[in-house]
Amino acid sequence: MPYEFIPHTADIKVRVKAKSLKQLFLESFEALNSIILENEPEKIKSKKTKTIKIKSPDKHLDSLFYNFLEEFLYLLDAKHFVVSEIKITNLDMHKSSLTAVVKGDSSSYYNVSNKIKSPTYNDLKIKRDKKLKFWQVTFVLDV
């Protein structure tokens, strides 16, 4: 599994490894989505399409990552939207911006969990192993 849950007293801590930064964001989304969908045996249908645009307020990669994860909690709470598929169409590290096309369905048809309160900056570390050529992130979700 490209993402793994690691022990944390109160919250959910995740470690993700990936070959590219884009892949790192995608796998991290998968980890988050697995928590949202844990009560849901049915596959989410791809009925609607949305484009999401994420920016980082302080131009740092970790803030971009934080905002990326938060977007899915916003979509769930405010738009009642659960995601089935995601495609990152643009990820600019220097401009700290990300655009993605997401497909999914209304959350009211599924038994989804809203236990994640927020992503956090607690232990949030994104780094690239230059020798082994992979990206790694650890992050904590407040539940």
Added chain:
Amino acid sequence: MIENIKKISNYEWQIPKTNDMKVPAKIFASENLLKLIKKDNTLQQLQNVAKLPGIIKNSIVLPDAHQGYGAPIGCVAAFDLEKGVISPGIIGFDINCGVRLATTNIPVKEFIKKQEQIIKDIFNAVPTGVGSENNKISKQELNEILVSGANWAIKNNLGIKEDIEKCEEKACILGADPKFVSQRAIARGLSQLGTLGAGNHFLEFQEINKVFDKKTAEIFKLNKENLTIMIHCGSRGLGHQIASDYTQLFIKENLLNIQEKELASAPFNSDLGQNYFKAMKCAVNFAFCNRQVIMHNIRSVLKKHFPYSELSLVYDVAHNIAKVEEHQLDLNSIKKTKICVHRKGATRSFGPERPELPEVYKKTGQPVLIPGSMGTSSYVLVGTKKAEQISFASTAHGAGRLESRTSAKKRLNPEKIKQELKNKNILLMLGSISGIVEEAPEVYKDVNEVVKISHELGIGNLVVKTKPLAVIKG
């Protein structure tokens, strides 16, 4: 690993001021609980809090403390209004996550006879999930709630006037201004009024099984014969988004040059600090109103099953909040100073005579509500003068987590836990299957020990113990 912990008394420990700490750090715990607290990052986080500008006396953790985000959970920190800060990391994402306790005139025996159907009806009346379009209120209504708290509910026949009297801040903290709340936060709140949410939030139907302080229990109207109801939840997505928005703003502006992003702060008296304070108060009011609406929906269901039934509030307390309060900083002087007290996973514990308390509790001190973990006891304590002297009028807020969700999932068997609760005659309804292992009593500290320390220290004294009859979890 923190080595230099000094023992002050059996339940009081101190990490002396070192390097960049502005004040020492204080730990209220037994030797046993201190051992558990040392296992994770709690004490490092407590020391980080002690480094913030304008902190007064000491940063504090309570017996139920565990590692959190920024500050630990179970943390109290007070700041000077001029030189100090306000920090979302010492309040928490779930602003005004809190507890309310209500008493009824329904005999426990009568409740047990019908409880399966009642719990089903309440489970349907109080959504635990994401919320839906059908549940939406208008933006104008939400704005009104953010300013007026549970008063909005009373105005709209979702409660009675007496409900308001027995709430911290009378269920409406003054100075909330929706102008400082983002549209994203508003959008997340529109369909979540009256919803419980998931995680550790719950509704519990309880029986009082032990009375420690008969006189105070009488004043709190707590008796062994009748059903009591505990509601634990907060400000939902609206509060989470406000905390997140301002954490990010504080990081971006970084007015205080704080390196730890999770402890991002702003000077309390800066525009930015005040904007957050006004937005935070909106979430506080939303949470008060949320618990009010939930209580009203429970009241309506009970009325159907017991037409004679009446439900009255004992108290409603916030566990995650920052407030300006008057405290006597020098115990040799009667002078009181206004300071900003942050409580994150801590309960206010005002003793007698505080002007903030409702008339009926001015003689006793405020009720302090301490929920246990799923299927274990909860407690009602009473606030004390001693708490005002040593812990900025604060005590514990619950059992405090001990074990990670990941390892609980690996180790515990949901069917076994269900059976154990059944053996104890506790009825359980769950919004999610994972909740049963993640919130199992085994993954929490022993609430009995937590309240014992509070009582021995005199920062919250025992009044009654309750045991659960039925639990609804998100």
